[in-house]
Amino acid sequence: xxxxxxxxxxxxxxxxxxxxxxxxxxxxxxxxxxxxxxxxxxxxxxxxxxxxxxxxxxxxxxxxxxxxxxxxxxxxxxxxxxxxxxxxxxxxxxxxxxxxxxxxxxxxxxxxxxxxxxxxxxxxxxxxxxxxxxxxxxxxxxxxxxxxxxxxxxxxxxxxxxxxxxxxxxxxxxxxxxxxxxxxxxxxxxxxxxxxxxxxxxxxxxxxxxxxxxxxxxxx
Numbered sequence: 001x002x003x004x005x006x007x008x009x010x011x012x013x014x015x016x017x018x019x020x021x022x023x024x025x026x027x028x029x030x031x032x033x034x035x036x037x038x039x040x041x042x043x044x045x046x047x048x049x050x051x052x053x054x055x056x057x058x059x060x061x062x063x064x065x066x067x068x069x070x071x072x073x074x075x076x077x078x079x080x081x082x083x084x085x086x087x088x089x090x091x092x093x094x095x096x097x098x099x100x101x102x103x104x105x106x107x108x109x110x111x112x113x114x115x116x117x118x119x120x121x122x123x124x125x126x127x128x129x130x131x132x133x134x135x136x137x138x139x140x141x142x143x144x145x146x147x148x149x150x151x152x153x154x155x156x157x158x159x160x161x162x163x164x165x166x167x168x169x170x171x172x173x174x175x176x177x178x179x180x181x182x183x184x185x186x187x188x189x190x191x192x193x194x195x196x197x198x199x200x201x202x203x204x205x206x207x208x209x210x211x212x213x214x215x216x217x218x219x220x
């Protein structure tokens with residue numbers, strides 16, 4: 001019998017399908033790691049949140065998972081109290097993927113990223129879409145009061161180690177690619193949909209949209 005080619009052999013290996021199998025391949029997490037999640041926003045976590053200009057939110061529903069960035073001036077995510085944070089809905093693409101997911105499944109994970117800081121803050125909880133006037137007032141960005149805000153009832157808050165960001169060199173300009181090597185959004189879109197058009201037209205239109213609607217409230 002002829003031995004399978006290396007690639008075929010690799011493909012025939014079973015996937016990990018249960019937690020016991022997965023856990024057997026790793027040593028146990030330390031007690032400090034296992035118990036680091038707190039169900040509140042402590043004062044120092046609140047200070048880090050107040051300095052954060054960019055978050056990534058993760059949601060899921062029966063139709064699938066979604067991750068999406070949200071950004072604003074540092075402090076655009078507001079700590080309402082030690083159990084609750086919130087942020088305004090600003091102009092997006094109106095697909096509403098994340099928000100539709102939340103209506104079906106309110107679970108949300110949030111990653112807080114601060115430029116230059118390798119450690120990140122992770123918050124998990126239950127999110128709700130709210131038009132509560134008090135929350136809208138608190139989450140206004142540069143005087144722009146949103147039509148809608150996302151409020152999160154915090155279940156877990158903890159610091160995530162900086163290994164991923166240190167490995168990536170994300171904040172080190174010497175690791176950044178030359179912009180001339182990067183495809184533009186227009187080039188990616190033209191390639192994805194086999195469009196017979198100049199990618200620069202799309203890029204110009206996107207830039208105009210950024211200038212005109214960057215700070216609009218969501219839904220405008």
